[in-house]
Amino acid sequence: MKTLLLGSTGMLGQAAAKEARRRGLVLREAARRNAEIALDIADEKALCETLEAEKPALIFNCAALTDLDACERDPLAAWQANARPLAFLAGWARTNGAKLLHISTDQFFTEGGSAVHDEKAPVSLVNEYARSKFAGEAFALTDANALVLRTSIVGMRGWEKPTLAEWAIGIARNDRPATLFSDAWSSSIDVASFARAAFDMAEAGACGLYNLAASEVYTKEEFVREIARQIGHTLTHAISGSVQGLMTARAHCLGLDSGRAEALLGRKMPILSEVVASVLHQYNETSSHELRHIAAHRHA
Template sequence: MKLLLLGSTGLLGRAVAEEARQRGHALREAARRNAEIALDIADEKALRQVLATENPDMIFNCAALTDIEACERNPLDAWRMNARPLAFLATWARESGGKLIHVSTDQYFTEGDGEAHDEMTSVSLVNEYARTKFAGEAFALTAANALVLRTSIVGIRGWEKQTLAEWAIDVVLNDRPAQLFADAWSSSIDVGNFARAAFDMAGADATGLYNLAAGEVYTKEDFVREIARQLDLKLTTATSGSVRGLATTRAHCLGLDVTRAETLLGRELPELPEVVASVLHRYNEISAHDLRQLAPHRNA
């Protein structure tokens, strides 16, 4: 199968590319830079040209403007990256009969604390990121053969700005002072497990809207402390905090109910300990140092 991967150089795109190659797909990778196809999906003409030239069987869209503050500062840029391209991708899917997989977000819920929200739960769009991603979902779902996946991901990138997981590992290894959000709930899944499950769902001919995330709702603080637990380290300077003090309003009750995805897959999705174990394993793979050597037994 010829697969066109949009946003191939991002955190999730790299994991999807790796999974695609393992499954034997004829992979073509597109991104704004450092990819075999140079493409800014906000450029409508360029996007149309790539679709016509590549003629893929499947498009996997991981491209997005995910910086919430940047979306607030530049709402037009957010629209041009997170929403408008999906109109063209959906048209391609309808006209070609090809499969469209679109990665959405969990940034839609402001009530319920640790509640797991299913696909039918009403959304609250409190910032430009959420508004434009929700519009992108709507465009994508106009194609009957589109699969839209709401999620939150964690993983190791190893370059540019630290990911949440890289920041958390640094906090734990160095016992750094940090504010850990005790009221920011999510079901974040590691990128490797997400990619495997997404391709399995596509192989099962899934269409429509699905939650694809961890099988457990937990807080950002829980995530950091689970890293510390698995490394057998203590956090002596980290404190609990609240997302309500952040400059940009954010949805914070982001747990996702993954029952429909688990039913389709015929297996349970990973809970927090497995997510963290996968993240640490990947960190070991790409780090110049092994975590087991770096982690001193400060608990002794």
């Protein structure tokens, strides 16, 4: 199955590419930079030309503008990256009999604390990121065969601004001062587990809107402290704090009920300790690769 992976150099894109290669799929990777296909999905003409040139059977879209503050500063850029391209992707997929797999977000819920939200729960759109991603869902779902996955993912990216996991590992390894949010709940899942489940769902013919996340809801503080616990370190300089003081308003009650996805897949999604173990495995793999690369260059 020929797969066009949009946003291939991001955190999820890297994990999805690895999973696609593991499955033996014919993979074409596209991103704004450092990919075999240079593509900004906000460029309608380039996007449509790429679709026609590649003619994929599966379009896996994990390209997005995810910086909440950047979306707030430039709502048009958020719309052009997170919403508008889905109209063209859905239309092309519908016309050409392709499968569209679109990655959405969990940034829709402001009430309930650690409660989980199913796919029918009412949403609260408190920032431009949430508004643009919600619109993207609607555009994607104009294709009845499309699969839209709401999620929150954690893992390594290795470039630009550190991901939550990269930042958290740095805090835990070096016992740095940090404010850990005790009132920001999520069911974030590691990218490896998510990529595997997403491909499984697409291959099973799933369509419509699904939650796909960890089976346990936890705070960002609990995530960081679990990392410290698993690497055998103690956090002596970290304090508990609130997400409410951040510049851009954020939804913070983000637990997702993945029961429908679990029923389709026939397996449970990971709990916090399993998510962290997978993240640390990815970190160790990445570190080992970088060390081998440095050593090779030193002896070249």
